[in-house]
Amino acid sequence: MTQPVTAVPAATAATYVFAVCRHADDDVLSRLPGISTAPVRTLPFEQLHAVVQDVPAAEADRQSWTERLSDPDELERCVRAHHQIVTAVATGGPAAPMALATLYSSEERARQALTADAARFHTVLDRVAGRLEWGVKVYVSSASTVTATDRTVAPAHVPTGPQTPGAGRAYLDRVRGTHRAREESRRAALQTAEETDAALRGLAVAARRLRLQDQQLDDCRRTQVLNGAYLVDESQSARFTQAVAAQRRRTGALIELSGPWVPYSFAGEDAAHGDH
Template identity: 35%
Template sequence: MTTTAEPAPTAPETGSGVWLHGVVAEVAPATLAGIAGIAGTPVRAVPGAGLVAVVGDAPLAEYGEEALRRNLEDLGWLERAARAHHAVVDALSRAGAVVPARLATVHRDDERVARVLTERHDELSGTLARLAGREEWGVKGYVVPGGVPRTEEPGGGGGAGAAYLRRRRAQLTARE
C-alpha cells in the first residue's frame, strides 16, 4: 500500500519587504511627507543611478510571495492594495513625471531596489523624459442599452442631399 504525502504547509514569511510604488527623476522630502504606502507606513526615497524609487515597507506575512499569490485572488484585498498603490502614484504625479511600478512589485530590501534602478536606468530615464510635461486624463463613455442615439442635424451646408447623407452616416455610426 502506498500513500501520498500532502505537502507540508509553509510557514508565513517574516520580516519586511520593500513595495515599489514608482520611479521619479527626483523628489523633494516635503512631497513624500504624509504619504502612506501600501501597508499604511510612510513612503521613502531610494536613490540609485540618478533616479529615485519611491517605496514603502511591506510586511512579508501579507506581501511576501506566497501571501501575494493568495491575496491577489481576494478582490477586497486587491481593491485596497490597488487604491493604496494608486494614491501614492497619484501624489507623486502632482509633483512631476512618475513611472508607476506594476502592482505587487515587492523587493527584499532597498539595495535590490537601487540595483533595479541601475539595471533599468536607460529604460526608466527614457520613459520619464517622454512623460515630462504631460498629464494623464481618464475618459469614460457610457452606453445606455436600448437608448436611441441623437440624430441632431449637424451644421453645414450642401442642401437636402448632403443633410440626408449626414443623417444616414450618423445612423450607421450609432448602430456600430
C-alpha cells in the first residue's frame, strides 16, 4: 500500500538529494514515493533544480543510514526508489544523478553546498545531454582454464618402493604445462578485454574502467576482465550495440551488455556526498 504523502516539519527535516537538472515536472515528481513519506519536489539554485525530499532529521544521521542500508530488503527499496526518481528526471532532459544517501542536515545547507558546486553541475549536464550510458562486462570462466592436471596433487608421502624412471620429471612437466596453459588463457582474456574496450571507446564520447568484480554462478566462477562504462550519443546507440555483438562473435568471449542507463558513471568524480 502506498504511504500517504505528508510533510516533514522544516525545523526537524534533513534534505535528501536525488539528482540535479535544469528542468523538472513537480507534478510528476510529487506522485513518486521516494524514500520517505514527504513529497518529492525541486529545490532551485543557480538556474538549476535539485530534486529533493525531506527526511526526518532523527533518521538522517550516518549511523541510522548505515543500519538502514545494511538490511538487504531496505537497501533494495531505497536503490529502486532513488533510481526511479533519477530516471523520471532524465526523461525530461539531462540529469546529474547524486549518489545514494546524499543527505544534508537542512534545506539551507543543501542549497549552499549545491550552489558552491553549480559550475560543475552545468558542465556535467552539458556533457550528458543527448547521451546515454552503456555497461559492458567481459568474463572468462575460471573453469575453462582448469584441466585435469590442475586437479592433480602431489602424493601425501613419497613411496619407499621402486619408482618408475622419469615419473617425477613427467609430473613436474605436467604441472609446468598447466601453469603455462593457465597463464596463456589469462593473457588471451586480458587481450580480449583491451581490444573490446578500444573498439567501444571509438564509438563513445567518454569511457571509464570500473572496479572488477567476480561472479559465482552455481559451481563455476566467472572472472571479470573488463567492467566498462561508455557514454554514447543516442544517435550512436544502435552502432554501439552492434559493435558489442560483433566482438562477441569475433572473440567468442562472454560479453554482457547492459543499459541504456542514466549516465551515473559520468556525473563527475567529485560529486557531493552530503553531510550526514
